[in-house]
Amino acid sequence: MDIEHLRTFARAAELGSFTKAAVSLGLAQPTVSRIIGELEAAWDGPLFYRTGRRVALSELGQEALLRAQPLLREVEQMSEDLRAFSRLPSGSVAVGLPPSLIPSVVPELLNQLRRELSGIRLRVYEGFSEQIEHWLSEGVVDVGIYSKYKEGSLNSGGLMLHSHLVLAGVAARWDVPDEIDFDRLAEFPLVLPALTNGLRMAVDAVARRRKVELTVVAEADSILAQKEMTLNCGCYMIKAPHTIANEKKDNIFASSVIRNPSINRHVVLVTGQQKPLSRAAREVAARATAILRGLSGET
Template sequence: MTSSSPDLDSLRLFLKVAELGSISQTALAVGLSQPSVSRSLRALEENLQTSLFHRTGRGVQLTEVGEQALARARALVDGADQFADDIRDQARAPTGVVTVALLTAYMRDVAPDLFEEVRRRFPGVVLRLLESFSVQHEDWLASGRVDIALVTRYRKPSRDGQEVLAVSDMVVVGNPAIGSGEELMPFRELASVPLVLPAAPNGLRVRMEDVARRVGIRLNVVLEADSIEAQRALISRERCYLLWSQHSVRQAGIDHLFASRRIVEPRLPRYVVMQTTTHHPLSRASREVARILRRLVLAAHGQVVV
């Protein structure tokens, strides 16, 4: 005769006893009698055909099998709780605050459409928008301060949870024209170009310094400026140059104002990545906002989303 599977209430009680290390304290915590807790534990052990605890005069301690069962039981209980929350979410319109961190260019070009569509489709959802650089966005994701963030990468992301939405090559851009007027510029030639770059630990700056060491040159950085608006103002007045992505140049509407050459040998792609926090499970509201944001960013890069 096949034994039935343990029920969730028995597993919850097992977890509480393991947490407190005492049957009597568990009984007080859950509002049951001590004999009831003992009977439930014995029934669970008989069902599993093993001892989960060593009984001592000072309480109980997990056996070796009990230690292994602890993680499995916690995963089952957490999964059941998440299942119930998800189904309840599906049964009602999403509500709550969703915090999104956007890069500066997307704050200008995507935020209005994101706000309009979320308000129209999900009136119970309140957007909270933050703006900074990728390094800060990742800190916010790790701490759970933001639910969704756009970040940039200068190497192809390989970790799970990093969805690449767009790729664009880096160009050197400024006024007047750079070099011979050719469309491409080998990375080595940057040694003679007065550059305005963001300060480390900005991802672009770190990548540029790594490549410069590899090809044996020293970058001619004449100014460090993290602000995109400050960078643009500088190249309008001074003979210095930026490293922007081709998409950023077009997005800012300066492709007809300044000369640009695409960096090659090596090519330097910039990846726009959408990430979600792992600090807490995403609410349905956050998942809906992420879907809208994904479509808007893809559309901004000329990709039609069906």
């Protein structure tokens, strides 16, 4: 057995066909059959069940694939590293992140790349958490940054950016204390994201459990739309603090931390597993991580 045997086996498993695997790898079909036969002899059992022109993994084959895939990824990553070792990182890197993080991350990231690694071209995809997770699984983006929400006490160990959600409104008419119980949110006309948004689902889950009737007067996924309705329509938002940080500095918005219970937002950075991560993508991931951790002073 060698790495090419494993690669042949994995490709046949992925494509469900020895013939398609042979075409994909540039081999003759009998060669693929011979390699699979040698592996079956070495591992003392059938790797595939033959069903007409297609093949399906046996129980042994499924276990073998689970063990082979990490080895193949490691070999591919090593090859990518060695090919790129003698040159600066370059190429296109796709990053997916939510609208709320674009102002905090993208300008600083792009400025760093232009100053220090001009060969890297950034491609930005804007979406919400579920969409970014899908992009990662499909290999559309190399790096995904998105939010997760959790009720209760906040454990900040290992997180890059974390915060308690706040109620926010126009500073000129703000008369809410620095902290506000969740149940009091029923008193405010709210502008919230649509039901599929992670923040909205977390807020709605707490409201249902506590039997709090929220008054949602409008739904908007756009942060700009939420802010405009809050400024001009007497509404209030539920946000992570950093999304209104500039407006708070300019005394446009004010906010109160939601307590009893609090809802915590933390940001994760995940890299794609569909292909070896290039040096350029790893560089972008490292720099984005540093930028996010630099913002982590929020509570």
